[in-house]
Amino acid sequence: MISRAATLLVVVAVIGFLPNLSESLRFDLQSGHTKCIAEDIKSNSMTVGNYHVQNPNENTPLPDSHKLTVRVTSSYGNSYHYAEHVESGQYAFTAAESGDYMACFWLPDHSPAITATVDFEWKTGVAAKDWGNVAKKGQIDVMELELKKLLDTVNSIHEEMFYLRDREEEMQELNRTTNSRMFWLGFLSLFVCLSVAGLQFWHLKNFFERKKLL
Numbered sequence: 001m002i003s004r005a006a007t008l009l010v011v012v013a014v015i016g017f018l019p020n021l022s023e024s025l026r027f028d029l030q031s032g033h034t035k036c037i038a039e040d041i042k043s044n045s046m047t048v049g050n051y052h053v054q055n056p057n058e059n060t061p062l063p064d065s066h067k068l069t070v071r072v073t074s075s076y077g078n079s080y081h082y083a084e085h086v087e088s089g090q091y092a093f094t095a096a097e098s099g100d101y102m103a104c105f106w107l108p109d110h111s112p113a114i115t116a117t118v119d120f121e122w123k124t125g126v127a128a129k130d131w132g133n134v135a136k137k138g139q140i141d142v143m144e145l146e147l148k149k150l151l152d153t154v155n156s157i158h159e160e161m162f163y164l165r166d167r168e169e170e171m172q173e174l175n176r177t178t179n180s181r182m183f184w185l186g187f188l189s190l191f192v193c194l195s196v197a198g199l200q201f202w203h204l205k206n207f208f209e210r211k212k213l214l
Helices: 002-017 131-138 142-210
Strands: 022-030 034-041 046-053 068-073 079-086 088-094 099-106 115-124
Touching (some): 034 115, 046 068, 046 099
Antiparallel strands (some): 046 088
């Protein structure tokens, strides 16, 4: 029993040191303005988002002036979620391509100007999985659940390392291509400058010869 508890403690401690894949924040949004939040997501990763507008008067319904229009798009312009004139909502999808995904919140113009407070949570990867349902369906105990979380987290980190390595190779290839183009551009610029200087020298030489100054 002591060994089992110690193992559970080690697992929980290791998970605590692993990177957090959940982003939760609160921000203010003025009427007539848009605020966008980006998240870098690799392909085939699960992502879940929840948003909610705080009611300035808890005892009354949320005013229409505080209702949002929300759109989530990929870096390629594909739309994954759209909601208009809502006070809360959620979205969930599996990323089809790697890159920056953008969640944009827009508050309609209003006179006089108002400010809405939005609570937003965006989870990706392991953090997006519903571990409560996993435990219920599998009928597993606490330690096994934590071990499953740890395994999925390690796999996620492993995939993230390969993803970052691929991105690094892409950036290195881009740097090599840019350096090569800059070299040839510099060489072409030098050739053009020398050609212009040669033509000027030839023109001046002919001019002075015609004027019999040389």
